[in-house]
Amino acid sequence: MPLGFRAGAATVGIKASGKPDLMIIGIGADAPDASVAAVYTSNLMVAAPIVVSRRHLSATDAAGGGRYGWTRAVICTSGCANAATGPDGEADQETLAIALAEGLGTDPYRTVALSTGVIGTRLPAARIAPDIRRLASDGLSDVPESLAAAGRAMCTTDSRPKSACASLTLPDGHGAGVVVTVSGIAKGVGMIHPRMATMLAVVLTDAAVAPAALYDILRGVAARTWNQLTVDGDTSTNDTVFLLASGGSGATPVATGSPEAQALTAAIESVARSLARQQAADGEGATTLITCQVIGAMNDADARAVARSVVASSLVKAAVHGRDPNWGRIAAAAGNARLADAAILEAAGMSSEEAARRQGAAAVVDPLRLRIAIAGTDVFAGSPLAFDRAAVRTAMDAPELLIAVDLGSGHGTGEAFGCDLTEQYVIENAEYTT
Amino acid sequence: MPLGFRAGAATVGIKASGKPDLMIIGIGADAPDASVAAVYTSNLMVAAPIVVSRRHLSATDAAGGGRYGWTRAVICTSGCANAATGPDGEADQETLAIALAEGLGTDPYRTVALSTGVIGTRLPAARIAPDIRRLASDGLSDVPESLAAAGRAMCTTDSRPKSACASLTLPDGHGAGVVVTVSGIAKGVGMIHPRMATMLAVVLTDAAVAPAALYDILRGVAARTWNQLTVDGDTSTNDTVFLLASGGSGATPVATGSPEAQALTAAIESVARSLARQQAADGEGATTLITCQVIGAMNDADARAVARSVVASSLVKAAVHGRDPNWGRIAAAAGNARLADAAILEAAGMSSEEAARRQGAAAVVDPLRLRIAIAGTDVFAGSPLAFDRAAVRTAMDAPELLIAVDLGSGHGTGEAFGCDLTEQYVIENAEYTT
Numbered sequence: 001m002p003l004g005f006r007a008g009a010a011t012v013g014i015k016a017s018g019k020p021d022l023m024i025i026g027i028g029a030d031a032p033d034a035s036v037a038a039v040y041t042s043n044l045m046v047a048a049p050i051v052v053s054r055r056h057l058s059a060t061d062a063a064g065g066g067r068y069g070w071t072r073a074v075i076c077t078s079g080c081a082n083a084a085t086g087p088d089g090e091a092d093q094e095t096l097a098i099a100l101a102e103g104l105g106t107d108p109y110r111t112v113a114l115s116t117g118v119i120g121t122r123l124p125a126a127r128i129a130p131d132i133r134r135l136a137s138d139g140l141s142d143v144p145e146s147l148a149a150a151g152r153a154m155c156t157t158d159s160r161p162k163s164a165c166a167s168l169t170l171p172d173g174h175g176a177g178v179v180v181t182v183s184g185i186a187k188g189v190g191m192i193h194p195r196m197a198t199m200l201a202v203v204l205t206d207a208a209v210a211p212a213a214l215y216d217i218l219r220g221v222a223a224r225t226w227n228q229l230t231v232d233g234d235t236s237t238n239d240t241v242f243l244l245a246s247g248g249s250g251a252t253p254v255a256t257g258s259p260e261a262q263a264l265t266a267a268i269e270s271v272a273r274s275l276a277r278q279q280a281a282d283g284e285g286a287t288t289l290i291t292c293q294v295i296g297a298m299n300d301a302d303a304r305a306v307a308r309s310v311v312a313s314s315l316v317k318a319a320v321h322g323r324d325p326n327w328g329r330i331a332a333a334a335g336n337a338r339l340a341d342a343a344i345l346e347a348a349g350m351s352s353e354e355a356a357r358r359q360g361a362a363a364v365v366d367p368l369r370l371r372i373a374i375a376g377t378d379v380f381a382g383s384p385l386a387f388d389r390a391a392v393r394t395a396m397d398a399p400e401l402l403i404a405v406d407l408g409s410g411h412g413t414g415e416a417f418g419c420d421l422t423e424q425y426v427i428e429n430a431e432y433t434t
Numbered sequence: 435m436p437l438g439f440r441a442g443a444a445t446v447g448i449k450a451s452g453k454p455d456l457m458i459i460g461i462g463a464d465a466p467d468a469s470v471a472a473v474y475t476s477n478l479m480v481a482a483p484i485v486v487s488r489r490h491l492s493a494t495d496a497a498g499g500g501r502y503g504w505t506r507a508v509i510c511t512s513g514c515a516n517a518a519t520g521p522d523g524e525a526d527q528e529t530l531a532i533a534l535a536e537g538l539g540t541d542p543y544r545t546v547a548l549s550t551g552v553i554g555t556r557l558p559a560a561r562i563a564p565d566i567r568r569l570a571s572d573g574l575s576d577v578p579e580s581l582a583a584a585g586r587a588m589c590t591t592d593s594r595p596k597s598a599c600a601s602l603t604l605p606d607g608h609g610a611g612v613v614v615t616v617s618g619i620a621k622g623v624g625m626i627h628p629r630m631a632t633m634l635a636v637v638l639t640d641a642a643v644a645p646a647a648l649y650d651i652l653r654g655v656a657a658r659t660w661n662q663l664t665v666d667g668d669t670s671t672n673d674t675v676f677l678l679a680s681g682g683s684g685a686t687p688v689a690t691g692s693p694e695a696q697a698l699t700a701a702i703e704s705v706a707r708s709l710a711r712q713q714a715a716d717g718e719g720a721t722t723l724i725t726c727q728v729i730g731a732m733n734d735a736d737a738r739a740v741a742r743s744v745v746a747s748s749l750v751k752a753a754v755h756g757r758d759p760n761w762g763r764i765a766a767a768a769g770n771a772r773l774a775d776a777a778i779l780e781a782a783g784m785s786s787e788e789a790a791r792r793q794g795a796a797a798v799v800d801p802l803r804l805r806i807a808i809a810g811t812d813v814f815a816g817s818p819l820a821f822d823r824a825a826v827r828t829a830m831d832a833p834e835l836l837i838a839v840d841l842g843s844g845h846g847t848g849e850a851f852g853c854d855l856t857e858q859y860v861i862e863n864a865e866y867t868t
Contacts, residue, residue, distance in 0.1 A: 042770075042796065043766060043769040043770050044768075044769040044770075044796060044797075044799045044800075044801065045765045045766055045768065045769030045799065045801050045804075046769070046801070081762075083762065083765075083766070084762055084765045084766075084801065084814065084817075084818065085817060085818065086801075086802065086816055086817030086818075087802075087817075088817065089817075118762065119762025119763065119765065119766060120761060120762040120765070120814070120818045121818075235766075235770045237765075237766050237769060313668050314668055314748075314859075314863070315668050315863055318859075318860055318863035318864045319863065319864065321860065321864040322863070322864030322865050324864070324865075327554060328515075328517065328518055328552065328553025328554040329553065329668075331479050331517075331518045331553065331554070331671075332477060332479055332517070332518075332553060332668065332669075332671050333668065334478075334479065335477040335478040335479030335480070335671060336476075336477050336478075336668070336669045338794070339794075341794070359793065359794045359795070360772070360773075360775070360793045360794020360795075361793070361794075362476065362478060365478045365479065366478075367478065367479050367480070367518065367520075368520065370479075380518065380554070382520055383518070383519060383520030383521075383522065383523075384518065384519065384520075384554045384555075421860055421863075421864075422860060422864075423857040423860045423861065425748075425752075425860070426752055426755065426855055426856060426857045426859070426860060427857060429748070429749055429752035429753065429756070429855075430752045430753065430755040430756030430758070430855075430856075431756050431758075
């Protein structure tokens with residue numbers, strides 16, 4: 001647990017299953033506010049917790065437009081998405097924020113919110129408000145187990161919680177170094193497709209970073225990790241990643257573009273990448289984590305587009321499930337690759353003019369330069385290669401599969417994460433309302 | 435069979451199953467060339483038959499750039515896509531064209547080609563060339579059954595052939611009217627996603643239309659029909675629609691923008707829409723044809739984007755399979771809608787400047803104005819509605835499902851066609867190399 005944070009979880013009856021369904025991450029009672037940056041779903045059917053979080057963050061830093069600011073707590077309810085619930089849903093979400101603020105002794109706008117579960121049902125806001133007050137005032141702790149419990153309380157169809165941790169040393173301003181910790185938790189194994197932030201994740205660090213600088217770090221990291229994750233091609237109404245910095249480590253504040261910012265970004269990205277891969281591996285019905293790594297692209301945006309297109313292809317996913325080294329489907333998916341939204345292209349470092357021009361355009365793929373390897377075996381190099389099909393089938397039986405693509409056209413690289421498509425995915429999503 | 439055309443099919447051993455795998459549609463021996471327009475896949479891993487068809491059409495009308503021209507025959511092989519086969523694959527495809535031209539007594543560039551089947555395998559070109567010569571010289575007939583046989587020979591994983599027909603009356607230039615026929619055949623139930631033409635289709639008419647005018651008709655029709663069709667989100671390497679006009683009816687040539695062109699376009703569109711819906715209904719593993727009709731959009735492009743997003747959503751498709759009136763997934767899919775490629779937006783009538791600007795942009799969806807009805811029952815109108823869930827489940831048991839969406843923002847309308855996602859889709863595509 002990074003210094004300066006506390007967490008707790010409870011079971012308040014939102015889920016019919018009787019599993020934990022409420023979690024709060026707060027800062028120490030006497031600590032100053034944490035800086036916070038957020039990346040939200042691009043789905044226009046945006047859920048109430050996102051509407052409320054944007055409003056609250058804007059109140060703490062008008063320049064951030066709801067994308068960054070200051071906060072004292074994150075609340076997450078699971079079992080009900082509070083999406084497509086209209087103005088009533090927004091009022092419910094504010095009821096939760098008021099209860100949380102009362103429990104912490106702060107203002108509601110110094111809190112942000114997450115929610116996940118069934119779309120279109122109402123939160124039992126009035127009924128659970130006393131539970132929230134109680135957990136906020138008496139139930140938070142800074143022991144590592146409390147963060148793990150918070151991670152479990154976010155889960156819905158997840159078969160296991162996701163967490164990751166990294167540390168680095170930053171200067172303390174007195175000529176010495178202090179250890180800074182980055183810890184993250186995430187949930188989400190369905191309705192996952194790379195577009196802005198995907199699913200719910202909270203990443204905490206005890207480094208000191210101003211809100212706008214923290215946002216710059218987060219949007220770049222999200223472009224390279226969560227936005228390269230897909231389970232089923234559906235972008236949810238509630239996707240949010242919050243990155244909070246408490247400053248509790250005592251390290252000197254990190255300035256944008258400094259070597260310290262680069263080191264911290266690398267640590268945050270390693271946590272984000274691990275969480276995204278844990279989400280893909282636990283994809284609904286999945287048996288195999290698929291990673292597609294692309295080199296030789298005209299630029300990184302093209303490489304990421306091709307990697308995403310390969311791991312998003314239903315036919316590639318089904319072939320991986322059948323342990324079929326069907327490289328023709330990989331080639332076809334590469335040929336279909338489209339660049340991401342302008343906002344993601346900008347977050348990854350493209351100029352805004354070029355991002356506007358290339359949004360949604362085809363990635364540059366030359367069939368005669370394309371090379372494909374499955375689980376380490378070359379299968380295509382401009383034309384079909386002879387290979388030991390039985391040996392590749394056997395290699396595909398591992399719980400992780402690497403598909404390597406070389407576009408042979410430049411120095412751009414990128415990767416994307418996904419999972420196989422199984423009968424179990426269909427069964428889970430046909431038989432249950434989620 | 436529209437006047438002026440002949441067709442035939444044969445079994446030449448490309449398919450291991452012993453089913454018909456070669457078809458030829460030609461024009462009468464003494465008839466003039468037919469005008470032809472083509473819409474091809476946007477997949478950059480473009481198959482050899484498309485490379486060859488573009489080259490041949492360009493030779494007959496340089497202004498068309500391979501999109502329209504004049505031809506005497508269409509050849510289609512099934513069981514092998516001849517895609518990702520490199521320069522050898524192109525040579526194979528020309529071998530087929532040469533054999534076809536020899537059989538017909540014409541030049542190879544006065545023929546166009548289609549192919550469908552496994553990606554990455556070679557055509558047995560030399561072995562089947564004599565069969566092609568024989569079918570072209572002795573095996574073509576103008577009886578309706580010959581077109582049906584040609585449709586069956588195009589099929590791969592299709593469970594049944596697809597065909598449609600329409601007729602209209604056009605002037606003959608002597609003050610009288612003649613009956614003009616439009617007939618189409620199509621194949622394709624997997625690797626189908628709306629982007630440019632999808633899958634293989636051939637539409638024939640005995641109207642007289644110059645190549646460039648025929649192309650104008652086809653690209654608008656494709657934007658409203660095949661480009662609104664999705665089975666699994668994968669755009670194939672071979673997708674092609676050919677529209678041929680023989681002039682055999684004796685009707686006066688149809689001029690662009692004339693009332694006759696509008697009437698002919700409507701007839702062609704009715705054939706195209708029927709074929710696209712037959713393809714969706716026969717989607718791999720599908721049990722339900724899903725049609726999403728959208729009204730109240732800012733414009734038709736937005737309406738089509740929302741309709742496409744709904745029928746393409748894995749979660750909506752799985753819910754339909756489970757007969758679950760899960761409107762939250764429909765709302766989420768509407769919120770994710772993205773406009774089509776610039777070429778499709780232009781084909782549907784948008785200015786090229788606006789098409790370049792809006793390509794891939796989010797469709798305008800206001801959650802508070804959104805209304806959704808499933809199988810005729812209102813389920814959402816800005817906020818959730820109470821409805822008889824059991825009655826809607828029962829209505830969803832029909833082989834066709836209508837999802838109606840009203841965006842409440844303007845007068846744009848559009849529709850899209852898809853199918854449910856079933857365990858059988860996964861089994862078919864995991865267990866077999868296709």
